[in-house]
Amino acid sequence: MRQGESVLQRRISLTELLDVESFTEVVKGFVDLYKVGIKVFDEKGGKLADIKVGNGDFCGYVFSFPEGRRRCTATVGRVKDGPVALSHGARLPVLEVSDVPKAKGVVTVPCFTGLRYLILPIHWEGDSLGRVVFGPFFPDDLGDFPPASLKEISEGFDVANARRFVEKVRRAPEGTIARVLLHFSQLLQTLLFAGQKMFLTSQLHIEATLEQNRELEERNKKLEEVNTKLKELDRLKSAFLATVSHELRTPLTSIIGYSEMLTEGLAGPLNGEQVDYVRTIMEKGETLLKLITSILDISQIEAGRVRLTFEPMDPFDLVNSSVSSLRPQAQKKGVVLEARLPARPFQATGDRDRLRQVVTNLLTNAVKFTPKGGTVRVVLSDLAHQPDLNAQGYRIIVEDSGVGIPADQFDKIFQSFYQVDSSSTREFGGAGIGLAIVKSFVEGHGGVVRVASEVNRGSRFSVILPAIPSMQAQVSIAPPVTGTEAPADDRF
């Protein structure tokens, strides 16, 4: 939740709506034009503007007598802080008939000197935000000057002096001053409206920006939390796989070992059928061991625990040994396996065992996905400049005439545990990690894997390796992350 209350929720004061400096200029203009003093107070009595004209000498003279000072202070207090209502000496103003409806709320407060004040409450959206005071002015309808209430303040009061000073005070009918006041009020309403618009929109702009900021921070925090959780899950998965693989391998090694001993007759002779059965146990055990080993490999790769050992090696040897290990399988399935090597042998640097696994995995896949009578071909290129790597290197290409891979699956096949056909009734077995291992080992050498394929025509995997891998080559595969959205709850 956001802190603090929005500007839309609270009452706005007069000082927030008006720019005091420019408002004072407006008031000055009015005073200059109409020669009557104007004071503007907010609802707490704070002064926003106070422009005097003409009455300085007269009021100063009255103020010089103690009783004058007392009465003057009382009047000013009444005007400034008293109720804007018909009480405490205030009365309705004398108005022209046409102005009466517009002058709602205006009151007249007479001064003991005979001068007068007009007070207008500032209403804004049903609230009183303060008041405007016009005056003092010298009303036209005043009979005797000075009135008794002024003369009596002191025996030393000089009437001639007072008359001379009061000449400088604006003399006008009350109705005229009221009109000016109403005109001022209209202007003030416009200023307030403009001020409110400016104030609210600028404040809301700030609030919205802060709110957006808060929202983003919250979202970031959530993402960070999710990210941490995912990383932890990923780590747990790898740790789990490594443990499980290890725990599976140990008993399996025994199964294979003892089967082997049985077939070799170490526990006494077996008949032909028994030997066949035990061999089957051994073969299946080895298949299972291979599978577990590759699961262990991928989990270690993902846990970042695999280190490649680069040493000089012979790519010819690499290809040849992989081909010969796959030959029995190919023969059994009736698939032709060809190897094409360049005319001149060459040397390269790499992790021999891992690269053999790369070629073996690709060949295993190729044989697996190629039907009887098809061809699998492995081609080793010459050592040459490789534009893909921008370095000297070589290619190992494994082609088959198998089922092929749809183009939209090219990215996904390199993810661990991914199978193009993942249905339970699929035709081809395997855990879907061979290519993930290929990719990470090749990339660990600073190389790249390319795939080209056509469904039902065959596939071609090209492994492009540098002659000498850089030492900063990295091994890592990011696990795929998918999310699902909750179904919507519709009202319309």
Add this chain to the structure above:
Amino acid sequence: MTLCGAIGPRISVTSASFGGTLLSVQLNHAQRELTVKIVYYGPGLSGKTTNLQMIHQRTQPDVRGRLLTVETHDDRTLFFDLLPVFFSTASGFKVKVKLFTVPGQVIHNATRRIVLQGADAVAFIADSRRSAGAENNSYWKNLNENMRENGLDPGQVPIVIQFNKRDLPDTRSDAELDEARKKGKEPIVGAIAIRGVGVLETLFAVLQSAYRSIEARAGLAKNVGLTEREFLTQVFKNIDTSGTELERLFPPKVKTP
């Protein structure tokens, strides 16, 4: 629930009986003042500002403020619109009804949430066209999310749905509106806001539900002597109801041109 005002002691009514939800009624006993906040919510260009413009046009100037609108050059609300309506009750209690609209464009969600803060009731302005269904749903969801974000319980803040633009082609039929009625508890009002049809009826429904919700929590009739009848009459007696369904309930004094 918070009760507040500018000056004077802040009186709070406990929220315990309302499941701990924050509901804000601005009721200031010291100043004898109640502020009711109504928010017009809904997708962009569904007619929220038009609703306020129509209410503004039909309301007597001495009980309402000016309509504050900040628009971009293409007439789209940038921040919000605000129309205040105010009156005093027979017992001298001051009541301010503040009608707000939120900006409809998706990007202004933060502003929408701020404007929604402390709403006493919401008028959801939906576009009746069938093609607008997805948009309506997404803003409905957005409203609920933003309420929760603001600490308002969507189940506690009354909402009135206005199906606007009933005159356009592809609009939902009356039967379809009835279907929509059955889907939730919110009152549904059909409208053609641009011609003033359904605007005051929506206002009436939303004010009535706001009053009832505040009454349930703060006991307006008992504590400040403000009945539902007086609340609604004080507002609608100053609004030109001619040609609307409210005409018989609140006969217009003066017809606005």
